[in-house]
Amino acid sequence: MDKKNFAFGKGNFIALIAGIAIVLIGFILMSGGESTTEMYDPSIFDARHIKVAPIVTLIGFVSIIYAIIRKPKTDNENQTEE
Numbered sequence: 001m002d003k004k005n006f007a008f009g010k011g012n013f014i015a016l017i018a019g020i021a022i023v024l025i026g027f028i029l030m031s032g033g034e035s036t037t038e039m040y041d042p043s044i045f046d047a048r049h050i051k052v053a054p055i056v057t058l059i060g061f062v063s064i065i066y067a068i069i070r071k072p073k074t075d076n077e078n079q080t081e082e
Helices: 010-030 047-069
Strands: none
Touching: 010 047
């Protein structure tokens, strides 16, 4: 199959995988701190859960959008007709 038919280039896939990894890290940062009906855990209101994790997750989603929208680079060798 010719490379011209692919919508994503190698850089797009790398950026997409990096964005997914950043989103997963953000979700992991959000987890933790369990409160039950018998016990209240105040750690659910830490800065890590409330501020840092949503910002990391947002950065991940923005990088995924960038990876989808970014136009793949073309090589001069592939543009010549044979």
